[in-house]
Amino acid sequence: MVSATRPTPLHTVDSHLSATDQxxxxxxxxxxxxxxxSLIGAGVxxxxxxxxxxxxxxxxxxHYPSWTQFFPDINRSExxxxxxxxxxxxxRLHQTARKDFFLLAVQVEIYMKVTETQDQRLRFQFERGSFSDFSADLTLQDYGPGTILTYSVEATPLIPVPSLFIQEAxxxxxxxxxxxxxxxxxxxG
Known part of the structure; x- marks a missing residue:
């Protein structure tokens, strides 16, 4: 008798997710x-x-150079x-990106440290660049034959753009x- 692989219940991934979200x-x-x-930053x-x-x-x-394929606004990732x-x-990474905000085109640059915890987590820490602060976490968790990816980022640009506009973008x-x-x-794959 062959048993089917059942996905790990999502409540083990995040207990705050409803059945609808799952x-x-x-x-x-x-x-x-x-x-x-912050006053003019956003998080997601x-x-x-x-x-x-x-x-x-x-x-x-x-494979950080591939991030230009993941995020079309990133034009350099080394x-x-x-x-x-x-x-x-x-x-240590260097990334540049170009983003059009409404009628304004913005070129940004960031140097950051990325700490990898094998097969589980990437933690991005701001060193310098076009932000007053930047941090991000990317985590991976098994879910049956696949993976749940969670990406959290918080950033405050040096350009004074209202937080509401950044959140909308x-x-x-x-x-x-x-x-x-x-x-x-x-x-x-």
């Missing part, structure tokens, strides 16, 4: 929560289901240095960027 994730939707961060947490195993997703996500520690790997752009990320990761 079904939405499995149907390919991107779940998002935006929030204010986005979740999606990847129909690929966590190690495969990890391999794609930690690793400047790498330090391999016993429990984690740290990289995120609400508009991030779901399509996350779907693009899923498409690239799945195509590589």
């Amino acid at each position: 079904a939405s994730l499995l149907n390919g939707e991107i779940l998002m929560q935006t929030r204010s961060h 947490t986005a979740r999606m289901f990847l129909p690929t195993p966590r190690p495969q997703a990890w391999t794609q996500l930690t 690793v400047l240095s790498t330090v391999d520690r016993s429990s984690s790997v740290e990289h 995120i609400r508009h752009d991030l779901p399509s960027n996350m779907r693009q990320m899923r498409q690239v990761i799945c195509a590589a």
Whole structure:
């Protein structure tokens, strides 16, 4: 007798997700929560289901030059240095992006440290660039034959753009960027 692989219940991934949210994730939707961060900054947490195993997703996500394929606004993503520690790997990254906000085109640049916890978490820490602060966490958790990816980011730009405009731009752009990320990761598998 062959037993079917049953997905790990999502409540083990996040106990705050309703049954409707769980079904939405499995149907390919991107779940998002935006929030204010500082006076002119914004924060967002986005979740999606990847129909690929966590190690495969990890391999794609930690190939940082590929981030230009995940997020079309990023036009450069390069690793400047790498330090391999016993429990984690740290990289220094440099990324540039161009974003059109309504009638304004903005070019941004960021240098950051990325700490990798094998197959589970990427923590992005701001060093310098076009923001007064920036931090992000990307976590991967098994879900049956696939993976739940959770991406949380908080940033405050140096350009004084009201938080409401930044949240609206995120609400508009991030779901399509996350779907693009899923498409690239799945195509590589």
